[in-house]
Amino acid sequence: MFKLGIIVNPLAGLGGPAALKGSDGEAAASALAAGFEQRAGPRMQRALQVLSPLKDRIQLIAFEGAMGSDVAADWPIQLVGRPATQPSTAQDTVDAAGALRQAGCDLILFAGGDGTARDIFRALGSDLPVLGLPAGVKMHSGVYAVSPESAAEIVAAMARGEWVDVDTEEVRDIDEAAFREGRVSTRYYGELLVPQLGRYLQVTKVSGREVEELAVADIAAEVVELMEDDTLYIIGPGSTTAGIMVDLGLDNTLLGIDAVCGGRQLGKDLSAHALEKLCQEHAGEVVIIVTAIGGQGHILGRGNQQISPAVIRRAGPQNLWVVATKTKLTELDSRPLLVDTNDRELDLAMEGYVRVITGYRNSVLYRVSCSGE
Incomplete structure (x- = not known):
């Protein structure tokens, strides 16, 4: 035994x-x-x-x-x-x-x-x-x-x-x-x-803030240009997403979740309950914007658990926007982006490929997995 x-x-x-x-x-x-x-x-x-x-x-x-x-x-x-x-x-x-x-x-x-x-x-x-x-x-x-x-x-x-x-x-x-x-x-x-065993084990998180300032600025410019006035945007933590808030001229919670609609900040450092309430009250589309954790590749389930399965389902997989520099993706060494939302059915449904915005008028398709394979 x-x-x-x-x-x-x-x-x-x-x-x-x-x-x-x-x-x-x-x-x-x-x-x-x-x-x-x-x-x-x-x-x-x-x-x-x-x-x-x-x-x-x-x-x-x-x-x-x-x-x-x-x-x-x-x-x-x-x-x-x-x-x-x-x-x-x-x-x-x-x-x-x-x-x-x-x-x-x-x-x-x-x-x-x-x-x-x-x-x-x-x-x-x-x-x-x-x-x-x-x-x-x-x-x-x-x-x-x-x-x-x-x-x-x-x-x-x-x-x-x-x-x-x-x-x-x-x-x-x-x-x-x-x-x-x-x-x-x-x-x-x-x-x-x-x-x-294989890719079942996550790696140690790479510490430090993104230093590729020009790449982050290009990503922010692309995202802001794509934004619609009647859409609710949930902005995840990280220095890359912080660049979007800077471009919008809004205050940013570097390690928390903010909400934006029509160029206005609807909430800062929001909890899961607060985000779910905003989603319920909003009549239009909801978009979630996240970046990948450096070295690990997690886009959901690490440091952004406030973005609950209910919020993700409200937005829909098609409205998950991932932003990352090409350097960050290269550091993954071909490992997939990872999701671990605490909802196995949702994790499996999100497997496949997602568009990753890597610059102005520039994006790549990248694989998403919930198992590391």
Whole structure:
């Protein structure tokens, strides 16, 4: 039997749709109070659903409750403890990782963000293979699969006894307080041992702002020229999209989501609920404008979880505008652009090719995937 330990950080990712830039401190409690739903547990369930045909090969081991057994109701499970507090804390994650190591797990699969990765590194160092199932707001580290299903594919290969390489990957996290003020300050914490299989694993985020100012200005000029007065535009985070707001002469939330219609800014740093309300009230078309995360290629599901599946469906796949410099696309080294909206059906529907605006009167078709393949 392949011994798979699972850890769920139930609060991970709550701050994303709430436009809180993270879930540390009081952010998770604020998001829960505002009615935003937990994300990590359902995403772990998606992975376990893919793994269900291998129940006869996999022994599941976990903490009791929301950190583990609650998401694996259909699985035989070995319990090795329970969280000391409700809701669970960072120390509970550390304790769970230690208990799973004591239980002799072959791999620990965890659902969370960079803060969760830090806690697991604190408990394990690089002694035991772990794999991150992306569920947080901040996922700059290189320890995550590109989606819950991709994580399951890696686990399945290991459970079947296939040849899977392991290597160390960086654990990085940002200062959330600085992030909420529009500054990205990342710190290296160490390295975890992570299984490697094809393109199922996301790479470490490339930090820093876009320096190709002329290319960004050309992209902005093209987008502004294409804009219609009666269309609602949802502008995602990033320095490339910031160039569009500069061209429009509007204030920009570099790391948040803004809304524009008829040359006017209808909202700044909007939450998922606020965006959904704007979409419901708007009678015309809705267009979503996003850029790709440098090095990773994610266009939805990393740093812009405020753009919820409901907002994406309201706009429609044809009204997703992707903007990126050719340098940024070249750095992907032929890897696809990635979507991970927390809605598997929607992710699959978005696979294919999307037009990427790369300059003035210049665009390319680029492949979109939800699995990294």
